[in-house]
Amino acid sequence: MTGTTAIRAFYSRRAALYDLIATAPGTGRWRRAAARRVAGRGATVVEMGCGTGANLPYLREAVGPEGRVLGVDITGPLLGYARERAGRYDNVGVLRADARRPPLEGADAVLGTFVCGLFSDPAAVVGRWCDLLKPGGRIGLLDASVSTAIAGRPLNPLFRAFVAAGSPTRGAGDVLAALCGAGDATLSRRIDAAREALTNRTRDRRYESFGLGFVGLSTGTIGGGAE
Numbered sequence: 001m002t003g004t005t006a007i008r009a010f011y012s013r014r015a016a017l018y019d020l021i022a023t024a025p026g027t028g029r030w031r032r033a034a035a036r037r038v039a040g041r042g043a044t045v046v047e048m049g050c051g052t053g054a055n056l057p058y059l060r061e062a063v064g065p066e067g068r069v070l071g072v073d074i075t076g077p078l079l080g081y082a083r084e085r086a087g088r089y090d091n092v093g094v095l096r097a098d099a100r101r102p103p104l105e106g107a108d109a110v111l112g113t114f115v116c117g118l119f120s121d122p123a124a125v126v127g128r129w130c131d132l133l134k135p136g137g138r139i140g141l142l143d144a145s146v147s148t149a150i151a152g153r154p155l156n157p158l159f160r161a162f163v164a165a166g167s168p169t170r171g172a173g174d175v176l177a178a179l180c181g182a183g184d185a186t187l188s189r190r191i192d193a194a195r196e197a198l199t200n201r202t203r204d205r206r207y208e209s210f211g212l213g214f215v216g217l218s219t220g221t222i223g224g225g226a227e
């Protein structure tokens with residue numbers, strides 16, 4: 001398991017920088033798409049690993065004034081930003097809790113963006129997220145991984161270096177190795193496992209990609225793998 005202490009320490013030191021990256025121009029398109037795919041008007045939606053709350057305004061937009069949005073994260077300084085964003089609305093809140101075992105139940109939708117790659121057993125975590133959904137509930141996973149698109153493939157070494165630089169468990173040597181062509185099998189394995197878990201538990205699935213194929217959004221409706 002990637003230690004939550006290491007994750008907290010890593011993101012706590014970089015909260016302001018992370019918020020800039022999380023809200024960079026262009027990212028809103030993916031976030032709005034993710035919010036719209038999972039959260040309908042009036043829904044109760046939980047965002048797992050909400051970070052600085054970059055998705056919260058889009059989730060609030062999707063659920064409207066009659067829905068409810070809750071962001072869950074373990075990193076206090078990031079939650080400070082999220083709390084400030086949530087404070088603009090009276091139906092958006094944040095909770096400091098471990099998204100691997102969220103102390104919640106009965107949501108209409110769950111969203112996890114750029115978080116599944118941090119879990120040592122993402123399939124189990126995604127399974128628990130599915131368990132807390134009501135019948136017909138929606139789940140969405142937005143993650144970054146190497147691109148298979150023609151336009152994105154030449155940029156894969158840069159992408160891997162960016163990921164290594166932004167990982168709580170990797171260092172300068174990994175950034176250099178990535179620039180020289182080394183892959184990150186762990187990240188790919190975790191994201192594949194998370195997506196497979198979603199596939200196994202949902203119907204009406206959809207996959208779409210953004211940003212030259214580096215960002216993928218998987219969504220589905222709870223209720224079994226067979227279509």
Ligand SMILES: C[S@@+](CC[C@H](N)C(=O)[O-])C[C@H]1O[C@@H](n2cnc3c(N)ncnc32)[C@H](O)[C@@H]1O
Pocket residue numbers: 004007008011022048049050051052053054055072073074075078097098099100112113114115118
């Ligand atoms: C790469 S950031 C993504 C933040 C946000 N989802 C976004 O799209 O900007 C990963 C986030 O996951 C959170 N996180 C990692 N492990 C977690 C856990 N077990 N429970 C809750 N949050 C967790 C980190 O604190 C961090 O905020």
